[in-house]
Amino acid sequence: MTELYPFTPSGPTRRSTLRAAGGGALLLGLGLAGCRSAVSNTSSSPQGASAAPHRGGVLNVAVNADFTPALLFAQSGQSLQQRLIYNTLTRYDDDLRPKPELATSWTYAKDGRSITLRLRDDVTFHNGREFTADDVVFAVKNLQNPVRAAQLRSTAATITGFEKRGDHELVLKLAHPVNNLFDLFEFMIITDPESVEDAVAGKKFIGTGPFKLKKWSPGSGLSLTRNDAYWQPGRPYLDGVELRVIAQADALISSLRSGQSQLSFDVPGKSIGVVKSESGLTISDYDTGAGAIYLGVNTTVAPLNDRTVRQALARAVDRDRLVAQTLGGYGLASAAPWPKSSPAFTEAHRTHYTHDPAKARALLKSAGHSRLDLPMLHIALPGETAIAESIQYDLKQIGVHVTLQPTDGATAQKKLISQGMPALWSMGHGFAQVQPSTLAVSAYPFNEAKNTSRYRSAEYTEVVQEAWTKPETDTAAANALHEKISSILLDEAFLIDLVVRGQLQVSAARLHGVTLNKFSYLNLDNAYLV
Structure with missing residues (x-):
């Protein structure tokens, strides 16, 4: 078992101080500055x-x-x-190493089937109630509830048992090993259980x-x-x-x-x-790769059910021009979802589809099409509209005429979750900036079991599930699985990545x-x- 005793900048909690002093543990001083890399x-x-x-x-x-x-x-x-x-339980540094927040330390079981969390014992909610292990149990069960539409619900669902060891120590028991538990711990906000329904109704927000x-x-x-x-x-x-x-x-x-x-x-x-x-x-570019621009494709709408047509669309968009003219020069033109900080990133994946309208027209012709007329949803905000218009222009050059459908953000998100998108849509996605397996088991556009594009493949499901349960320490095997996932995404093109970008501040x-x-x-x- 590997045991860590990291500390927050305000110092250890009372309980962790005693434990560390008695056990001679390595003390890791760190800041909560978070994942910021301003380039x-x-x-x-x-x-x-x-x-x-x-x-x-x-x-x-x-x-x-x-x-x-x-x-x-x-x-x-x-x-x-x-x-x-x-607050959340933990937070990553720039190198995807988890650091403490409400959890002060953790111990993984050797078989990967459980993890023991030690929690801060000096935290209260805004209503004065003490934060305890019960609040972590509730937070996990809350995300397991399908009503919450939480992208990391699959990871939360692997937690099948809870063993409390007092108010500030908790064992989470897993149905099977997963390598993205700390993605869940950073994603999962800790809310007051008694007021959670008021929170989703917009009436009351009580946290720590x-x-x-x-x-x-x-x-x-x-x-x-x-x-x-x-x-x-x-x-x-x-x-x-x-x-x-x-x-x-x-x-x-x-x-x-x-x-x-x-x-x-x-x-x-x-x-x-x-x-x-x-x-x-001041302008600062967070290059964590927490966001990406993509063109979504509904694979149940003819002729987009033809992979050749989707590949034509992938070659039609001028990603470099999109970055230069629409994004002010901020972003990384990429046919794959991964930022450079991801262990799944390769330059070959990034440049798999380059701007080649002649090749795109040839692919459409080989599929029996010289002109297509398709609707494309986008969020009705200035920046999103500019992106949609840039994509619209590029697709027109290969004979694909797009009618834009401006939509408010909340409605677009609901359509994304419910698989209610039209033939095409342009939006942004996250989840490529954390553990690579998370993207395909959690993000709505990529989810192997139920994605917005309605794409299903036994091969895709098999490799995603294998990658998700592969120990992080098995680097070679993990990299091989990431390569397979990327190859499927690029070849099937049910979602066409265009630009990787962070938050521009x-x-x-x-x-x-x-x-x-x-x-x-x-x-x-x-x-x-x-």
């Missing part, structure tokens, strides 16, 4: 270089769409606020996080206030956070330039040039300490304004 900064005052942190101030965050309570337990474009109100809900104004945004009883001493520095809905790109940019907002992740790529020249703003130069986790949950524990 591009533009400002006279880059993030992290400033005066010492201090208390006070309210941070205004400009978002382009309102929070959707019904999607609280699903990864979506409205997940930014998750880590502000709630750094901020408490002050008010949710549907259509306007969330107002949060500092949690004075937060378990990290002296945190957060900010007195409050306002997430303000500003749907129009021009208004959002104006809000940032005027200082009315100090942070946004929703500036369209085409508009990045406008803010680059602003000395009071525009912030005031006087704002420091902002981070995101692997699921793009905003972490403001150490954020402050100067």
Whole structure:
């Protein structure tokens, strides 16, 4: 058994202090800065270089769409606020090594069929109730509930038993080994069981996080206030956070330039040039690969049930132009879903489909088509519309005429989950930035058992399940399985990846300490304004 005793920056809990002192364990000092790797900064005052942190101030965050309570337990474009109100058990560093949050340490059984978690014993919910192992049991069972539409429900479902060892130690028993438990632990927010139904109805949000809900104004945004009883001493520095809905790109940019907002992740790529020249703003690119742009294909709609037609579409899109003109130069043109940080990434997969309209037209002709007319759904936001129009233009060059169907984000997400998409759709996906097996067992567009494209394959299911249950330590076998998954995705083209990108952050130069986790949950524990 491998036993770890990592610590949070605020120090060990009372219980872990005693245990570590008695056992002579290796103590790992670490920060909760999270998974942030800013590859591009533009400002006279880059993030992290400033005066010492201090208390006070309210941070205004400009978002382009309102929070959707019904999607609280699903990864979506409205997940930014998750880590502000709630904590998770663990969080990854940039190299996919789990670090503690509400769990302080863990022990895997040798057979991979159970894991023992030690939990913090100094945490309370916003209503004053103590956090215990019962809350972890509830969180797992909550994600096992199909009603929650949580992408990691398959992983949660492998947990078939719970053994409590007091209030702050818990054994999770597994039906079979899986290699993405820590994806679940970072994805799974810890909520108050008694108010969870109020949460999904938008009435009450009670967590253990750094901020408490002050008010949710549907259509306007969330107002949060500092949690004075937060378990990290002296945190957060900010007195409050306002997430303000500003749907129009021009208004959002104006809000940032005027200082009315100090942070946004929703500036369209085409508009990045406008803010680059602003000395009071900083642009940071989170290259964790937490997001990707893709063209979805409904394989039950003729002639998209023909793989040759789908491969033609994959060769029609000019990915490099999409990055340069539509995304402001931020992103990695890629035919595969994996960011460079993923163990599944290869340059051959990334360049498998290059822009080749002549080859695309030849493939369509070989399948008996010279012209196709198809609908394509997209989210009705400026950045998403620009992406859809770019794809529309490229497809037209090979004889595929696309009628755009603008749709609000909540409706698009519901259609994604329910397999209710039209012939084509353009959206973003996540889950390629964590354990590679998670993508194909959890993400709606890729799920081997029930994906949005309605693609099914015994071969795909077999290799995905094998990859999911393969021990992480068996690197060679895992890499071979990742290769098989990538080959199937590229060859079958039931989902056509276009660009891997992280979150593009525009912030005031006087704002420091902002981070995101692997699921793009905003972490403001150490954020402050100067």
